[in-house]
Amino acid sequence: MKLHLLKPLAFIDLEATGLDITKDRIVQIAILKVFPDGREELKNQIINPTIPIPAEVSMVHGIYDDDVKDAPTFADVAGEYLHFLDDSDLAGFNSNRFDIPMLVEEFLRVGICLKLSDKRLVDVQAIFHTMERRNLKAAYKFYCGQELEGAHDAAVDIRATYEVLKAQLERYENVENINDGSPVTVPIKNDVSILSQLTKFNFLDPTGKVIYDEEQKAILFNFGKYKGKTVLEVFAKDPGYYDWMMNKANFSLSTKKVISRAWKAIHSHS
Template sequence: MPLQLQKPIAFIDLETTGTNLGTDRIVEIAIVKIAKDGSRQVKRKLINPEMPIPAGATDIHGITDDMVKDAPTFRQVANELKQFLDNCDLGGYNSNRFDIPLLVEEFLRTGLEFDMNSRRLLDVQRIFHMMEQRTLGAAYKFYCNKTLDGAHSAEVDAIATWEVLEAQLERYPQLGDNIDSIIKFIGDDQIVDFARRFIMSNGVEVFNFGKHKGKTVVEVLKSEPQYYDWMMKGDFPLHTKQKLTEILNRTLLKKN
């Protein structure tokens, strides 16, 4: 069943220095953009992370310090990537928990505005885990009957993710044929911050970690205002700090 698109969708895959949203960096990005007519554009770039690539990360994706020493930094390509992703929904494999959050962090570090409010996020892994419980390589074998040669190459993984989604639409007609129907079927994450330090509960933001877990953010900011300063100085992702500041500012506005 061909996917009916109201606007383009961009499947993103990153290779990185590690998995910490607050401190790790992108070393390779591949974007497979599917237009409304089904045509495909691919953009792939090696990125200089401006930090050493740990040996454990190189063992996974094969990218070394020497391979990226002359590559552009994220700041140097940020505007080009932003324009390529303009007016696109975003997809990937485990992308809602890693690739998209880390990409947003990189944009925040550059100070370049990357609006997420109008974008729908389609994580193909959620369909697979709901239906079959497997990894991307197994998903590719299961749905496409192909071996995923070159796994952990960003471009290979991003293209494979798109092919897996196409096969899922054929296998599961109950998904429908558009982004809205798929997200309705698999459930839409109510994301406050990508690191999930806050979650929504009964329509309000609550802490999802630490001594205040389960308490509303507004309640804590009122009773313990120094907690805001502690988080802003701490090793939290920029997106988490941005959302905390938005909640604080909203609280102050209501006061006045």
Template structure:
């Protein structure tokens, strides 16, 4: 039930974690969690690498870059420094998660996103921009196609959750 944070975590660490949990048969759901991507905050406000962020915010060179421990500690130090530096940043998970996410996606791969009304839409293929609900209603076979195709497990899990939610409403 923990919120998650990391550097480039929304595109790498969290999708990887979700895939591994699901492969191992462990249910993983981001529905009630928030994710803060420190890299997205950095990209919106400064340059582009963890080492550069560390130099910029912490005024020190990052030793042992790209090792797990060094990167985790550096990410934490950068986030603390960002919160101290920028008045527009609030020190709470909900704000930081919203601020650090560029596009609101339902799955990590970005195949399903939320539109301006917070309704799930497909972001790819012939149904790009259409609501998941309408596509699954008009073409129920699309669900099976995605489930049997080479999509990430978490994308399939999210699609199944949407389908079950909509089915239970009827």
């Protein structure tokens, strides 16, 4: 099928040092520009992010610090990409939530405004999620082959959830590859201890505002200006931050419980 286009459509995909738009940087930019006459032009380039690439991120996209050390920075190529995108609408997969905001941020860092007001944005993931629902009713139909009658009644929904889990085990147990061909990292087994590994949950603070470090020892902030800093370190240097979190900002009781313990730990040794 040929796309019906009145102007070029540029499909954008970025690899980065992480997923935080404000602090992470692009390490690879690929843009496939499709023209109204069906022509295609691909620009694909490794970018030096000017900051280290975390090892766990490199393991995902396969780009390491050594790969980017001699590559141009985004500042070096920003003008070229601005010109390349100038006449185009934009598209991607999850691009409205990640790729385009990240690209806009990178342009702003070098003093360039990527004007979006005259562009149409097409997020392929949004179409996928619109047309292929991922709610319980859709899961029941997919795995159990039946329509879910009485959905949103709690008793009906929980019974359907149980039936879906059993059907998932029958379908996926001992399957070695997921539907895109990549290997299953956690093999599906009829074992709750294994199934629970598929779901990440922050037992320290369900809202995710504070988390444990990789060693599961120190407690870190996971938001705002102190993201990545330990709670003890921040409260020792900026005690007013504790008062703001406890009394002036809208944080959950779970978060407040954790930081209250940290605050008491500091002052019990003073």
